Amino acid sequence: MGTRRAKVGVATVIFLSWLGVGYGATSDENIREKVEGQETAILADAPSVPPPLGRRNATKVIVHLEVKEVEGKLSDGVRYTFWTFGGKVPGKFIRIREGDLVEFHLDNHPSSKMPHNIDLHAVTGPGGGAASSFTAPGHSSVFSFKALNPGLYVYHCATAPVAMHVANGMYGLILVEPKGGLPKVDHEFYVMQGDFYTKGKNGEKGLQPFSMEKAIDERPDYVVFNGSTGSLLDDGALQVKAGDTVRLFVGNGGPNMTSSFHVIGEIFDRVWPEGNTSTVTENVATTMIPAGSAAIIDFKVNVPGTYVLVDHSLTRAFNKGALGTMKASGEENKLIYSGKISDEVFLPEGTKIRVAEQAEKKGAVAKTKAERIAMGRAVYATNCAACHQSGGQGIPHAFPPLANSDFLNADKIRAIKVVTGGLQGKVTVNGQDYNGAMPAWSLSDEDIANVLTYVYSSWGNSGKDVLPQEVKANRVKPGAHAAE
Ligand SMILES: [Cu+2]
Numbered sequence: 001m002g003t004r005r006a007k008v009g010v011a012t013v014i015f016l017s018w019l020g021v022g023y024g025a026t027s028d029e030n031i032r033e034k035v036e037g038q039e040t041a042i043l044a045d046a047p048s049v050p051p052p053l054g055r056r057n058a059t060k061v062i063v064h065l066e067v068k069e070v071e072g073k074l075s076d077g078v079r080y081t082f083w084t085f086g087g088k089v090p091g092k093f094i095r096i097r098e099g100d101l102v103e104f105h106l107d108n109h110p111s112s113k114m115p116h117n118i119d120l121h122a123v124t125g126p127g128g129g130a131a132s133s134f135t136a137p138g139h140s141s142v143f144s145f146k147a148l149n150p151g152l153y154v155y156h157c158a159t160a161p162v163a164m165h166v167a168n169g170m171y172g173l174i175l176v177e178p179k180g181g182l183p184k185v186d187h188e189f190y191v192m193q194g195d196f197y198t199k200g201k202n203g204e205k206g207l208q209p210f211s212m213e214k215a216i217d218e219r220p221d222y223v224v225f226n227g228s229t230g231s232l233l234d235d236g237a238l239q240v241k242a243g244d245t246v247r248l249f250v251g252n253g254g255p256n257m258t259s260s261f262h263v264i265g266e267i268f269d270r271v272w273p274e275g276n277t278s279t280v281t282e283n284v285a286t287t288m289i290p291a292g293s294a295a296i297i298d299f300k301v302n303v304p305g306t307y308v309l310v311d312h313s314l315t316r317a318f319n320k321g322a323l324g325t326m327k328a329s330g331e332e333n334k335l336i337y338s339g340k341i342s343d344e345v346f347l348p349e350g351t352k353i354r355v356a357e358q359a360e361k362k363g364a365v366a367k368t369k370a371e372r373i374a375m376g377r378a379v380y381a382t383n384c385a386a387c388h389q390s391g392g393q394g395i396p397h398a399f400p401p402l403a404n405s406d407f408l409n410a411d412k413i414r415a416i417k418v419v420t421g422g423l424q425g426k427v428t429v430n431g432q433d434y435n436g437a438m439p440a441w442s443l444s445d446e447d448i449a450n451v452l453t454y455v456y457s458s459w460g461n462s463g464k465d466v467l468p469q470e471v472k473a474n475r476v477k478p479g480a481h482a483a484e
Contacts, residue, residue, distance in 0.1 A: 026098075027124070027148035033058045033099035040064070043092035046226045047238055049188040049249060050095040052181055058099030065092060066107040067116045067135070067157075067170075074196060074222060075229040075321060077205040082227065083116065083157070083168040089227030090192035090253060091155065091172025096122075098150040098176050103142065104129065110138035116165065117141075121153035121292070122174045130158040150178035152275035152294040154251050163255045167197055167215050169227060171253030173294055178277045185298060186244040192251040193259045193289070193311060193322060194227070195220035202320060218256045223316040225309060225324045232309060232324025242304040242330030247296065254291025260312035261295065262286040263326070265305065272296040286312050303337045304330040342435075366450060369457075369465060376454025379447045384455075387438070392459040398436060400429035403459030412452075412464050413474050419448055421476025445471040 038060040042050045068087050074080040085091025096102060106118050115136045119128035123145045132143035156162075157170035173192060197215040198208035202222060214221065225232050232238065240246055252259045268284040275294040289295050301307070309324035310317035317323045332339070366372035381390070384402075388394050392403035402408055407429045408415055422440035426433055441448070445468040452466040 026150075030058075030099045030148045031146060035060050035099070035101045038062065041094055041096065043086065043094055044190065045086065045088050045092060046090050046190040046192060047232065047236075049093050049175075049190045052184075052188075053095060053097050053177055054181065055097055058097060058101070060101045060103060061096050062103045062105070063094055063096075064105045064107065065094075065118070066109060067112060068109045069112050069114070071207065073228050073230075074198070074208065074224070075203070078198070078200075078203070078222075079207040080196065080198070081168070081207070081209075083112075083114070083165060083170050085118070085155070085157075085170060085172050089169035089171075089194065090190070090251065091170070093172065093190045093249070094155075094174040096147055096174070096176055098147050098178055100147045100176075101144060102147060103144045104133065105140055105142050106133045106135050107140040108135040108137050112137040114165075115159055116157050116170065117159050118155055119158035120145075120155040120174055122147060122149070122151070122155070122176050124148050127158060128155075134159065147176045150176045150277045152176075152249055152251070152272070152277070152296050154253065154275075154292050154294055156253060156292070161212075163215055164210060164212060166253060166255040167195070168210060169194065169253075171251070173249055173251040175249065182247070182277070182296070183298070185247040187238075187240055188247045188249065189238050190249050190251075191225050191232070191309065191324065192253055193223065193225055193257070193261070194253040195255065195257045196222040196224065198222070215255065220257065220316075220320065222321050223257055223311060224321040229321030229323075232326075236324075237306070238324070238326040240301050240326060240328050242301055242328050242333070244328070245298065245300045246326070247298050249294065250289060250297060251294040252289040252291050256291060257311070257313075257316070258291060259289040259322075260286050261289050261297075262310050262312040263299075264308040264310060266299050266301070266307050268297045268299050270298040301326075301328045303333050304328045305337075365446060369453065372450050372453045372465075373457050375447075376450035376452070379443065379451040380454055383441065383443065384451065392455065394429075396432075397434070400427065400432070400434045402455050402461070404461060405429050408455065409462040409464075412456075412466060412470075415452055416448065416466065416471050416474045417476050419443075419452065420471070420474075440476065445469070445475075 036057045036059055041061050041063045044050045065085050069083050070087060071079055071081050082089050108116055117130045117134040119130040121128055123129045125145055129143055133141045135141045153174050155172050155174050157165035159165050197211045198221045199211050200208050250261055270280050270282055271284045271287045272280050273295055287295050305328055307326040311322035366375050387399040388402045394401035419441050423438040426435045448471045449466045449468040456462055456464040
């Protein structure tokens with residue numbers, strides 16, 4: 001629908017420019033649109049969103065928003081005095097339609113210590129309503145505005161020092177629905193990012209005062225979704241089902257950080273960037289949401305699992321709290337996502353034939369079996385133990401055992417070929433299948449005889465002797481493959 005609107009929009013603009021009317025035609029229309037009836041806005045706390053309006057006409061909408069200063073949880077063991085629009089961070093979600101006439105009541109709770117006001121980016125007029133809504137504790141201000149432009153807009157307190165009021169949590173979203181509404185989806189959620197600056201370092205317990213110094217330096221201790229580090233984790237996870245379509249209204253209150261908003265494991269089918277409702281972009285993985293802005297994000301959840309919402313400036317996500325979850329229940333779809341199928345040894349190109357970088361050691365030649373075993377132990381430790389382990393037990397599913405190995409004991413010549421030529425493909429050892437790759441070893445005949453004699457004489461193996469001349473006679477030439 002967004003695309004069609006966009007096309008119509010372009011045509012209209014070209015046509016109207018030609019007539020000399022120019023931009024702003026929609027808002028002109030909205031100025032003139034007749035306001036019929038009256039209703040009180042239903043507001044919602046994050047992550048909930050008020051239901052779609054489904055209204056064909058513009059109406060008079062009464063909004064009551066109450067400012068409260070409340071102590072709450074910022075992180076585990078960390079308390080903070082939030083200044084809020086409606087008792088929580090972010091402020092209540094407001095949903096109206098373009099053309100509506102809004103009668104806005106801003107109430108400042110008597111327990112507040114500060115005066116506050118509101119600047120709604122959806123307002124056309126000086127300060128976005130700020131001056132008209134400046135309200136002392138225990139007072140209530142009223143002003144009205146006509147919603148001329150559709151879109152998803154941030155609102156925030158604009159009382160000096162503005163950055164401090166915003167840093168304390170004074171922001172929220174107002175959606176001005178376009179006339180036709182937004183495309184229907186199964187779930188709509190409200191997520192808003194904000195950065196917090198505390199006297200103590202990240203994690204320091206207790207009631208933390210605001211640090212103006214860190215705010216000025218733009219060094220947040222916390223960057224969070226919906227007012228606290230754990231708001232969208234565990235019980236707070238957004239709940240959906242595989243197959244559902246989901247819409248996120250994502251805002252960024254700032255005051256300072258731009259969000260690189262991403263959901264791990266999802267591709268946004270549609271994004272209306274910067275809160276606009278006419279130009280949609282498709283197939284987006286990470287969308288940028290500036291401070292004081294918002295985005296409408298739609299996607300279909302195809303497979304079940306846990307999806308992680310992050311600010312992809314990743315230390316914010318993993319160290320400062322900008323981490324949330326969406327849990328999708330339902331049936332797996334292995335075609336779309338298989339889950340782990342196998343874990344195989346990875347040998348980058350060129351490592352298949354590994355030349356053990358050891359010059360042939362001349363001289364040391366074993367004279368007895370005991371000497372051969374002793375020398376072989378050293379060869380094993382440097383060349384084989386990394387994979388087959390020092391006790392020859394191997395590693396399940398990765399490296400087969402040499403201890404008590406039926407494969408090894410069955411055929412000495414084959415063992416020589418395995419070591420000199422390498423081994424790849426499926427092999428069964430003591431009833432277990434392995435499908436890895438063992439590199440070929442360019443060790444001397446003497447070393448190979450020694451290591452195999454050591455292996456055969458250890459860990460319950462058959463005790464066979466392997467002599468250098470046997471290795472020489474059965475060696476796999478470089479480039480050729482082992483017999484099996
Ligand atoms: Cu304020």
